[in-house]
Amino acid sequence: MMLRGRTALVTGGTRGIGRAIAGRLLREGVAVAICGRSSASVERAVEELASSGGANICGTQADIGSINDVRQLFAFVDRELGGTDILINNAGVAVLCPIAEMSPEQWERTIAVNLTGVFHCCREAVAQFRRRGGGFIINIGSLLGKTAVAGGAAYCASKFGLNGLSEAIMLDCRNENIGVSTIVPGSVDTELFGASAGADWKIQPEDVAQAVVTVLEMPQRTLVSRVEMRPLKPRR
Numbered sequence: 001m002m003l004r005g006r007t008a009l010v011t012g013g014t015r016g017i018g019r020a021i022a023g024r025l026l027r028e029g030v031a032v033a034i035c036g037r038s039s040a041s042v043e044r045a046v047e048e049l050a051s052s053g054g055a056n057i058c059g060t061q062a063d064i065g066s067i068n069d070v071r072q073l074f075a076f077v078d079r080e081l082g083g084t085d086i087l088i089n090n091a092g093v094a095v096l097c098p099i100a101e102m103s104p105e106q107w108e109r110t111i112a113v114n115l116t117g118v119f120h121c122c123r124e125a126v127a128q129f130r131r132r133g134g135g136f137i138i139n140i141g142s143l144l145g146k147t148a149v150a151g152g153a154a155y156c157a158s159k160f161g162l163n164g165l166s167e168a169i170m171l172d173c174r175n176e177n178i179g180v181s182t183i184v185p186g187s188v189d190t191e192l193f194g195a196s197a198g199a200d201w202k203i204q205p206e207d208v209a210q211a212v213v214t215v216l217e218m219p220q221r222t223l224v225s226r227v228e229m230r231p232l233k234p235r236r
C-alpha cells in the first residue's frame, strides 16, 4: 500500500507503542486519528504529535471497551479525515496477578478492551473498507498470546483470543482487498506493566512502528499476516 495520502486510526495513541506508530505514520504522509480514555491525554498527545511535524493529526476520547464509544470514534474519523484506510488496534490494558487475587472486574475489563474492543473496531472498519474498496487492519498482539505466564490469566487469554480473532478475520477478508495482520511483540519499553520506560535492551516503541510500516508497504499481492518481534538480548 502506498502510504502517502492515506488515513489511519490508531487506537490508544496517547503514549507508548500507539504514540510511536501515530508519529511514524504521520511522517510517512498519513493523516492519523488517535484515541484514549481521557480527553486530557488525547489533547496533549495530539498537540505533541502536531508540534513534532504532524499537521494531519486529530484525536478524541473513546473507550475501546464500549461499543458506543467505538461507533462514535469511527464517526469522528469519518468527519475529520473522510474515512479510514488503515486501522491499528493498539489500545490495550494489562493486569498481572494470580487467579485467586484477580477480580471478576479485572478479567472482564481486560477481555472487553483487548479482545471485544478489537472485534468492535474490526467490524466497523471492515464495513467501511468494503465501501471504500479495501483497507488494512493491524492488530497488536503479544508473545504472551503464544506462551502463557503465571499471573497472566486475563491478559494471556485476551491475547491468545486475539490471535484467533485476527486469523479468522484475515481469512474472511483477504479476497476483498482487505489485509489483516498481527504484530506480536515481546517486551517493549513502555509503562504497560507498571515498569518505568527507559530499558534500552527492550524493543523500542519505534521498532514496532517500523514493523507496521514494513507490513503496510509490502507489495499488494503479498500479505504478511503475522510478525513476531523480540529483544535480541533479553534480560530478566
Ligand SMILES: NC(=O)c1ccc[n+]([C@@H]2O[C@H](COP(=O)([O-])OP(=O)(O)OC[C@H]3O[C@@H](n4cnc5c(N)ncnc54)[C@H](OP(=O)(O)O)[C@@H]3O)[C@@H](O)[C@H]2O)c1
Residues within 6 Å of the ligand: 011, 012, 013, 014, 015, 016, 017, 018, 035, 036, 037, 038, 041, 042, 062, 063, 064, 065, 089, 090, 091, 092, 093, 094, 113, 140, 141, 142, 143, 184, 185, 186, 187, 188, 189, 190, 191, 192, 193
Ligand atoms: N509493552 C509491552 O511490553 C507490550 C508487549 C506486547 C504487546 N503489547 C501491546 O501493545 C499495545 C500497546 O501497549 P503499550 O505498551 O504501548 O501500553 P501503554 O503505554 O500503557 O499504552 C496503552 C495505550 O492504550 C490506551 N488505552 C488503554 N485502554 C484503553 C481503552 N479502553 N480505550 C482506548 N484507549 C485505551 C492508553 O491511553 P489512555 O490511558 O489515555 O486511555 C494508551 O494510549 C497493547 O495492546 C499491549 O497489549 C505491549
